[in-house]
Amino acid sequence: MNTLWEFLSMSDANVRFVTIGSILLAASSAVVGCFTVLRKRALVGDAVAHAVLPGVCLAFLFTGEKNPLLLLLGSFVTGWLSLVLIDVIRANSRIKEDTAIGLVLSVFFGIGILFLTSIQHSGNENQSGLDKFLFGSAAALVGQDLITFGAVALLLLLSVLLLYKEFKLLSFDPAYARTIGLPVKGLELLLTTLTVLAVVVGIQSVGVVLMSAMLITPAAAARFWTDRLGVMVLLAAAMSSLCGAAGAFVSFTAPAMPTGPWIVMLLSLLAIFSFVLAPKKGILARYLLQRRIRRQMTRENILKTLFHLGEATGEYGHSYSKQQILERRQKPLLQMKNSLHTLRRKGLIKKSREGWALTEAGKKEAQRVVRLHRLWELYLTEYLHVASDHVHEDAETIEHVLTPELEKRLEELLHYPTADPHHTQIPQQP
Amino acid sequence: MNIDAFWIIFTGSLVAICCSLLGCFLILRRMAMVGDAISHAVLPGIVLAFLFSGSREVWTMLIGAAALGVACTFLIEFFHKKAGVQADASIGVTFTWLFALGIILISVYAGKVDLDQDCVLYGEIAYVPLDLWFTESGRNLGPRTVWIIGGVLLILVLFISFFYKQLYLTSFDSAFAAAIGISTTLWYYLLMSAVSLTTVAAFESVGAILVVALMVGPPATAYLLTDDLKKMLLLSSGLGIIASAAGFYLALWLNGSVAGAISAVIGVQFTLAFVFSPSHGIIARNRKGLAAPRMAEATVEPVL
Numbered sequence: 066m067n068t069l070w071e072f073l074s075m076s077d078a079n080v081r082f083v084t085i086g087s088i089l090l091a092a093s094s095a096v097v098g099c100f101t102v103l104r105k106r107a108l109v110g111d112a113v114a115h116a117v118l119p120g121v122c123l124a125f126l127f128t129g130e131k132n133p134l135l136l137l138l139g140s141f142v143t144g145w146l147s148l149v150l151i152d153v154i155r156a157n158s159r160i161k162e163d164t165a166i167g168l169v170l171s172v173f174f175g176i177g178i179l180f181l182t183s184i185q186h187s188g189n190e191n192q193s194g195l196d197k198f199l200f201g202s203a204a205a206l207v208g209q210d211l212i213t214f215g216a217v218a219l220l221l222l223l224s225v226l227l228l229y230k231e232f233k234l235l236s237f238d239p240a241y242a243r244t245i246g247l248p249v250k251g252l253e254l255l256l257t258t259l260t261v262l263a264v265v266v267g268i269q270s271v272g273v274v275l276m277s278a279m280l281i282t283p284a285a286a287a288r289f290w291t292d293r294l295g296v297m298v299l300l301a302a303a304m305s306s307l308c309g310a311a312g313a314f315v316s317f318t319a320p321a322m323p324t325g326p327w328i329v330m331l332l333s334l335l336a337i338f339s340f341v342l343a344p345k346k347g348i349l350a351r352y353l354l355q356r357r358i359r360r361q362m363t364r365e366n367i368l369k370t371l372f373h374l375g376e377a378t379g380e381y382g383h384s385y386s387k388q389q390i391l392e393r394r395q396k397p398l399l400q401m402k403n404s405l406h407t408l409r410r411k412g413l414i415k416k417s418r419e420g421w422a423l424t425e426a427g428k429k430e431a432q433r434v435v436r437l438h439r440l441w442e443l444y445l446t447e448y449l450h451v452a453s454d455h456v457h458e459d460a461e462t463i464e465h466v467l468t469p470e471l472e473k474r475l476e477e478l479l480h481y482p483t484a485d486p487h488h489t490q491i492p493q494q495p
Numbered sequence: 496m497n498i499d500a501f502w503i504i505f506t507g508s509l510v511a512i513c514c515s516l517l518g519c520f521l522i523l524r525r526m527a528m529v530g531d532a533i534s535h536a537v538l539p540g541i542v543l544a545f546l547f548s549g550s551r552e553v554w555t556m557l558i559g560a561a562a563l564g565v566a567c568t569f570l571i572e573f574f575h576k577k578a579g580v581q582a583d584a585s586i587g588v589t590f591t592w593l594f595a596l597g598i599i600l601i602s603v604y605a606g607k608v609d610l611d612q613d614c615v616l617y618g619e620i621a622y623v624p625l626d627l628w629f630t631e632s633g634r635n636l637g638p639r640t641v642w643i644i645g646g647v648l649l650i651l652v653l654f655i656s657f658f659y660k661q662l663y664l665t666s667f668d669s670a671f672a673a674a675i676g677i678s679t680t681l682w683y684y685l686l687m688s689a690v691s692l693t694t695v696a697a698f699e700s701v702g703a704i705l706v707v708a709l710m711v712g713p714p715a716t717a718y719l720l721t722d723d724l725k726k727m728l729l730l731s732s733g734l735g736i737i738a739s740a741a742g743f744y745l746a747l748w749l750n751g752s753v754a755g756a757i758s759a760v761i762g763v764q765f766t767l768a769f770v771f772s773p774s775h776g777i778i779a780r781n782r783k784g785l786a787a788p789r790m791a792e793a794t795v796e797p798v799l
Contacts, residue, residue, distance in 0.1 A: 107583040108528050115704070157777055158769060164715050167527035168765060171708035175758020178704070183751035274535055278591030285584040323602055326595040333592035340578040348578050 068318055084313040086214050087324060090270055091279060091309030093218035094263040095301040096225055098280030099287070099294070101260055103236040107285075108163070109148060111277035112170040113264045116147030118177025118199065118273070122184060133213065137265055144261040147173050174273070200272040210269070217266045221259055225298070232256060233294050271325030278329040279305070286336035289343035308332045362465045363404045365434045368413060369464075370394050371423045372431035376489075381428050386420035432492040438464040439485035439492075440475045446486040447479060453486035502638050504740050506623045507757060509644040510697045511735025513651055514709035515717075517690050519727050522714050523666045528583070529568060530710045532590035533687065534694045534703040536567035538597030541695065546604060557643075557695050564691020565684065567593055620700045620753045640700050647696040651689060655728070662686065663724060705754040709735055712761035719768040719775045734764055 071077075101107060117140040124139025125131065147169050154165040181199070225232065234242040235252050243249045260280070268276045287301035312328030341348050370393050375381035387401065398404070405421060408414045413427035423431060441460040445451040451459075467475075476482075485491055521530045537560035544559025567589055574585040623640050655662065664672035665682045673679055690710075697706050713731035721727050742757030749756065770777050 102581065102584050105581065105583060107581065107587045111528075111531075111587065154769065157780065158719060159775055160715055160718065161522070161525050161527075163525050163527040164522045164711055164718075167531050167707055167711035168715050168762075170531070171704050171711060172758050172762030172765070174704045175708055175755045176762065178755030179746065179749060179751040179759055180755075181752075182755060183749045186750045274594050275591055277587050278595070281584050281587035282591065285580055285588050288581075289578075321602055323598060326598040326602075329591055329595040330599060333588060333595065336588055337592075340574055340580060346579065 087309035087313045088306045089214045089218040090267045091305035092302040093221040094267050094279040095283035095305035097259050097263045099284040099298045099301050102284040107281045110280040112166045113144040114273050114276035115170045116173035117144045119143050122180035140265045275329045282332045282336050286339040289339040289346045368431035369434050384417045384419040384422040436492045437467045442485050504743050507739030508736040511709050511739050512732045513648050513693045515713040515731035515735040518710035518714035527711045531707045532586050533564045534706045535590045536593035537564050542600040560695035561691040568687040644696050701754045708758040708761050716765045716768045719772045
């Protein structure tokens with residue numbers, strides 16, 4: 066508890082720099098990342114991160130000193146160039162985007178490594194610390210870095226805030242953006258520039274490989290909690306800042322721990338948590354929904370089968386054993402026992418010594434399903450001219466999902482029919 | 496050429512052939528970035544194998560890394576298919592997570608694990624001739640790495656020549672392959688295992704980035720030069736060998752990393768093919784474009 070308090074009070078200047086720096090970096094790259102991810106260009110950030118290296122080395126080779134602004138400028142130029150090259154390769158050859166990204170990324174990085182090692186072997190005293198651009202070291206952040214971070218973060222946030230509407234259109238419907246006269250090319254260029262800027266600055270604290278996580282992971286996680294862009298951007302920024310601070314805290318309590326990898330680790334865990342547990346979109350929520358629908362289908366199929374059995378004799382209250390029900394069906398019923406019990410609890414069927422029989426309410430429900438089935442079969446033969454012996458399978462699935470409104474429209478369309486294509490009666494609505 | 500130079504170029508060529516062969520299938524399946532992801536995601540596997548075996552035992556490292564590589568592809572598929580994460584985002588989230596895990600493990604067991612990040616990222620092929628393999632009687636069998644990568648190459652060549660039809664069909668027309676009873680999932684995972692295996696075998700000498708450069712570069716160049724998969728496989732292997740040799744001398748000249756220099760040569764090769772390829776280069780395309788009626792373009796453009 067004491068350590069936490071000591072961390073939160075930020076009495077140590079170093080802690081202050083690392084924490085504020087991490088939060089600024091995390092939040093600004095998350096905001097920009099939302100747009101790159103939505104535009105399906107998530108991995109482009111990875112290419113930029115790798116392409117930064119030759120620029121850093123060239124800037125150093127030309128000036129012979131480690132002026133942070135010049136290094137940033139150099140990395141910005143090559144990072145930007147890499148994105149242009151990816152677009153040129155994709156547009157002018159049969160090479161696909163993923164290959165173009167992989168190629169540009171590895172070639173730029175290779176050239177960077179060649180320069181870097183060459184500089185390191187040259188014996189220039191000044192060079193140490195250039196590899197900060199390779200692996201990043203958030204722990205080495207100093208006051209001056211913070212000013213750069215803050216300025217860039219402010220620039221990024223302001224641009225996104227001012228051009229929010231335009232970027233939103235660009236991400237979701239570039240064709241429409243073009244028709245209403247927005248300068249799409251210019252906006253794309255601006256967004257690209259912002260991405261490069263976020264990467265160039267961020268790379269010094271998390272390193273080449275993990276930089277793409279700072280762009281992609283918060284956006285991917287936030288996407289699972291909302292469908293609104295504004296909420297998504299805020300959520301991504303919030304998650305990212307939280308993980309940024311937490312990462313700084315981890316390396317505060319255990320100084321051997323690298324800050325960058327911990328930020329990414331926490332972000333990834335948060336993302337995986339979202340993938341699994343987010344309401345509506347998460348794996349768990351989807352699984353539960355599927356299970357509910359599957360059970361509903363089994364129940365409706367049982368009622369329907371009992372109705373079919375009764376149809377032959379005209380006596381719907383008769384009881385049938387499980388065996389008899391299964392014999393009437395062509396496909397097996399999953400979890401039949403559970404469904405029978407649920408149906409009984411709902412008062413739709415009743416149990417006697419010989420087996421199961423429809424109640425009055427159950428018969429009504431069964432009639433509804435059979436009615437939908439036969440209406441659909443008729444619709445397929447009348448309007449889509451499907452042969453009458455091919456329509457059963459299709460109706461077998463759609464009968465469970467047709468809504469009362471659709472039922473009404475089908476009836477109107479088919480002029481209130483009484484018989485289906487197999488000349489069996491369509492049960493009328495009570 | 497002295498013996499060390501020979502071993503370095505020879506190792507580079509072996510790695511190049513391994514990577515280019517697999518890379519052809521990867522880029523045809525539009526999975527170049529999955530190769531990139533695997534090459535980073537094997538890191539925690541190597542560290543864990545290191546911790547369990549307590550030594551740089553080759554086989555445990557190969558197995559550990561291959562397992563993580565396959566796990567990485569599985570996670571990518573799982574997030575994409577089951578959770579509905581966008582395909583590219585799924586790749587980005589998965590490999591960075593595993594890479595971060597690897598680095599954290601290295602920091603936790605800093606004393607026990609003799610590995611560092613720069614070795615993972617760009618390796619050091621110049622050390623290959625130093626790690627020689629001697630028989631019990633003291634006979635010099637050459638560098639250990641050559642034997643490992645040679646073994647992997649042998650496995651790959653056998654794999655591709657025996658199962659060429661399956662790999663070809665699942666890459667080009669997975670629906671047809673499934674229809675005639677070839678399991679696309681099985682071949683997908685076999686290919687991914689091969690990619691993981693190659694990455695690990697190569698990583699120590701050339702690092703993750705050169706693996707990606709060799710997997711994507713020569714096949715992409717060959718793809719601009721031919722339309723025949725068999726020719727593409729041969730051509731990209733040849734390009735890889737040329738890049739290794741040229742890269743070695745470039746590195747010697749600049750006194751820099753061999754892996755970096757090989758990547759740079761690969762970039763030059765691609766640029767040449769991109770501009771001058773007789774069938775798919777820019778010049779050839781423009782010439783074709785001039786021959787085709789300009790009208791067609793003018794009418795198509797506004798619709799797009």
